[in-house]
Amino acid sequence: MPGKGSRTRSRAHRRTAARPPAKAKAGAPTAARRSARASVRPAPERIGEILRLLERRYPEAKCSLDHTDPLELLVATILSAQCTDARVNIVTKDLFRKYRSAQDYAAANPAEFEMEIRSTGFFRNKTKSVIGMAQGVVERFGGVVPDTMEELTSLPGVGRKTANVVLGNAFGKDEGIVVDTHVARIARLLGLTRQTDPVKIEQDLMRVVPKRRWTLFPHLLIHHGRAVCVARKPRCEVCAVAHLCPASRI
Numbered sequence: 001m002p003g004k005g006s007r008t009r010s011r012a013h014r015r016t017a018a019r020p021p022a023k024a025k026a027g028a029p030t031a032a033r034r035s036a037r038a039s040v041r042p043a044p045e046r047i048g049e050i051l052r053l054l055e056r057r058y059p060e061a062k063c064s065l066d067h068t069d070p071l072e073l074l075v076a077t078i079l080s081a082q083c084t085d086a087r088v089n090i091v092t093k094d095l096f097r098k099y100r101s102a103q104d105y106a107a108a109n110p111a112e113f114e115m116e117i118r119s120t121g122f123f124r125n126k127t128k129s130v131i132g133m134a135q136g137v138v139e140r141f142g143g144v145v146p147d148t149m150e151e152l153t154s155l156p157g158v159g160r161k162t163a164n165v166v167l168g169n170a171f172g173k174d175e176g177i178v179v180d181t182h183v184a185r186i187a188r189l190l191g192l193t194r195q196t197d198p199v200k201i202e203q204d205l206m207r208v209v210p211k212r213r214w215t216l217f218p219h220l221l222i223h224h225g226r227a228v229c230v231a232r233k234p235r236c237e238v239c240a241v242a243h244l245c246p247a248s249r250i
């Protein structure tokens with residue numbers, strides 16, 4: 001005859017056996033996925049292959065703001081804040097015909113300029129930045145856009161990101177890495193940084209990305225972010241670097 005202990009064990013067993021298995025949450029990592037992620041190598045060991053594969057996948061990757069000289073790129077970059085490059089290119093097509101030098105922008109009528117760039121958004125602040133930047137270029141640099149980080153960031157409306165765009169794409173100088181929303185998001189997914197602050201993300205990236213690729217690297221991530229690693233639903237199943245990505249869903 002079974003004792004009290006065995007009746008207790010038997011009730012406990014029935015309770016356990018009757019409970020349905022816990023459902024895996026949609027998108028939750030499986031054991032296989034967790035183990036694949038755990039085996040991803042440190043960033044410095046992966047970056048060479050990531051660059052090689054992204055360069056092969058996006059051979060056309062380059063600055064998508066239309067420009068023919070440093071001044072045009074500086075103006076276009078200021079206008080590109082919170083605006084698509086395609087919209088900026090539409091606006092600058094006419095703008096660059098009318099304003100051909102830093103002196104032209106410096107002498108612009110603010111109300112008129114506001115209307116000319118209105119469709120890029122934040123047009124009042126952008127007007128102040130472009131005219132202020134141009135006045136600084138005329139007064140302190142003889143009308144010629146300077147080619148150092150220190151001088152560029154001394155101009156009104158020009159931060160480190162804008163200066164990086166101009167130095168890398170107009171002067172061919174790899175001084176830093178442009179960090180926009182695509183770059184920040186994908187760099188974190190790829191395990192190249194854990195930071196959220198753009199300045200700290202740039203510092204992490206500068207430690208792992210070879211200097212001669214500092215200008216190209218953000219273009220590669222931006223193309224990847226538009227074509228494959230889209231924000232709402234990354235297409236890991238067609239991603240060229242899925243095997244190197246700790247966040248891969250495959």
Ligand code: SF4
Pocket residue numbers: 186189190228229230234235236239240241242243245246247248249
């Ligand atoms: S594997 Fe997925 S999350 Fe990682 S970079 Fe590719 S698309 Fe983005």
